[in-house]
Amino acid sequence: MSDVLRFPVAGIGASAGGIEALDGFFRGMPANPGVALVIVTHLGPERESLLHEVIARYTELPVHVAADGMQVEVNNVYVLPSDVILGIENGRLRLRAQIAGRRERKPIDIFFSELANDRGELAVGIVLSGGDSDGTLGVKAIKEHGGLTMAQIADGFGPQHPSMPESAIGSGLVDFAIPVEQMGAKLAEFARSTYVLDDIALIARNAVEQQQLDEARKKLYDILRSQLGHDFGGYKTKTFMRRVQRRMQVIQIETVEAYIERLERDPQEVGALFRDLLINVTNFFRDTEAFENLATLVIPKLFEERGADDVVRVWVPGCATGEEVYSLGILLREQMDRLTAVPRVQIFASDIDEHALAVARAAKYPGQLLDGVSPARRDRFIPDGGSYVVAKEVRDLCIFSPHSVIRDPPFSRIDLVSCRNLLIYFGQDVQAQVIPTFHYALRADGYLFLGTSESVSQFDDLFAPVEKNIASSVVARLQRRTYGFR
Structure with missing residues (x-):
């Protein structure tokens, strides 16, 4: 990125109550903050069409109605026009028409996700007042690319409808949960620091x-x-x-x-x-090779000697926003499609975060989050405006519920536990509690699927590698219930 373009771009997402929140936001904005501001809302078309005029009353910065191909410039404000989906590519805004009768319900997630890809560490995602979870997945994408995230908490300017910022805050991915009038100063500080701290932690001169x-x-x-x-x-x-x-x-x-x-x-x-x-933990098919090993070495065995009256049970603790769950669902559905006598499949997906579970149940994701999905498997996603919804035949396998793997009783009679990149959040004492819990939950000859940076080597009396050339930290098989080796 050239020095001319090295300034942060902040996406500002707002829904119900957003006008009042934007009023407070611009009251706290310095004269020349050093950032570009792009406002994305899902207000009604009538209010959106006047939004640029309203915003122009709140700020001395130039305010533009976004147009396709418009270059984003520092210290300027861009407002989403009505009935379009807004994206960004190479520093230019991209507009796509809404499908008639199917107004996009997640425009903030879509823009934030594209902004993350386009600006990387210079992307900023700000979630203001609104009545659903739009913005939560977009905040995740921005954090994955090293950007900055903020969400509104209560002050004199709302949020009148707190669900949207609370969902983002509940994800654990928000850097600053602050009143809107404090956000402008934080943005200006962030813009200044992009120059002061550039590569300070990486370069040694001698x-x-x-x-x-x-x-x-x-x-x-x-x-x-x-x-x-x-x-x-x-x-x-x-x-x-x-x-x-x-x-x-x-x-x-x-x-x-x-x-x-x-x-x-x-x-x-x-x-x-x-x-x-640890931010990159919930992408679809994260670590492609690990998922392919699971598909070839383990998934077929789950269905061996199982008929239409049997049940294959999978547990995904710490499921977050659902990408791992649906990745497994796609693999299981692929195997089911090969069989003549098909057992029932149940994927129990659990997490302590109700906001993340709500996103997972909705099963709707911005296109940018499907980068790890192969072209063949994209058929399991249905286009919906600028987003994609997991196909019903996969969704129907999945049951989402609140559950703490540390405090609550485990699920039982499980064939496969998929717990990828959760153990690394835990210290040794908690791991010593959780891994035996997985052992208890599994049936004889059940399997444990972990992240590539995780290991159960200290529990080799409970689990053994599926194959010697496949690391035990990826796919492990339950030992005998007597804990003896085979």
């Missing part, structure tokens, strides 16, 4: 600085390990330090040493860094 940087990184590993019980020493160094740099940028700290001091006295910031390091 051997002495490199040694200092290596020592600082080891201190960061130590803090995360001592406070959260997880060792990031095996993480890719560049990826790790980029995530550290991003947290420094968000909280306005300019040196790694100062950030280490902050972590040593602020456990909440340790948790925030931890979440940022």
Whole structure:
């Protein structure tokens, strides 16, 4: 990206109560914040058509009605026109007509997802007043690409309808949950820091600085390990330090040493860094090779000696917004389509986050989130405006419910537990509780499917690798109920 284009672009999502929220938002906006602002709403067409005039009363910044191909420029405001779906590509706005009679219900998710792809770490997602969960998946996409996220909390300007910002906040992916009049100052600080902190955590000019940087990184590993019980020493160094740099940028700290001091006295910031390091956890078919191994080595065995009167049961704890659940559902449906006598299939998907479960049950995702889905498997998604809905034959396999894998009794008589990238959130004590819980939940000869960075090697009396050349941290098989080896 050229220096001319190196400024943040903030997508601002609003629905019911959004006019009042935008009033407060612009009251707190500095004269030249150093960002471009793109407002996406799903107000009625009549109100949307006048929105640019309303916004022009709130700000001295130039306000434009978005047009197809319009170049986004710093310190300008762009407003979604009525009856279109808004996207962005190479710094230019892209407009697509709505399908007659099928007004898109998730325009904020769609724009945020495209913004994340287009601007990366310079993308900002802001969720204001609204009555559903639009924006939650878009916030996830922005966080995955290293951008900044905010959501409105109560003040004199609402939110009149808190469901939309509460859903985003409940996802754990919002950097700042603050009143709207404080957001402008945060945006301006973020814009300034994109220059001050650019690559500060990555570049060493000589051997002495490199040694200092290596020592600082080891201190960061130590803090995360001592406070959260997880060792990031095996993480890719560049990826790790980029995530550290991003947290420094968000909280306005300019040196790694100062950030280490902050972590040593602020456990909440340790948790925030931890979440940022683990953000990519719920993509469709994440780690394609692992899913293909599951499809070829395990899924067919689940159906062996099962007839129409039998049931195949799968449990997905920590299912978040549902992408892992539906990925498994597609694999299971593919196997069912090959059979003449088809058993029932039940996928129990659980999470402690009610907002995430609501998104999962809706089964509607922006097109950008389907990047990991092969062309053949895209047939399992039905286009709906600018989004895609998981096909009914896959949705019907899935049952979503609130459940804590730590506190609540486990599901039982399960053939496959898929718990990918959840264990890495837990310290050793909790893992020592949870993995035996999975063992208890599984039938004899059941399977455990984990993330590629997870392992049950310390529980080799409970689980064994499916094949020696497939890491036990990916697909493991239950040992005998006596815990003895085969």
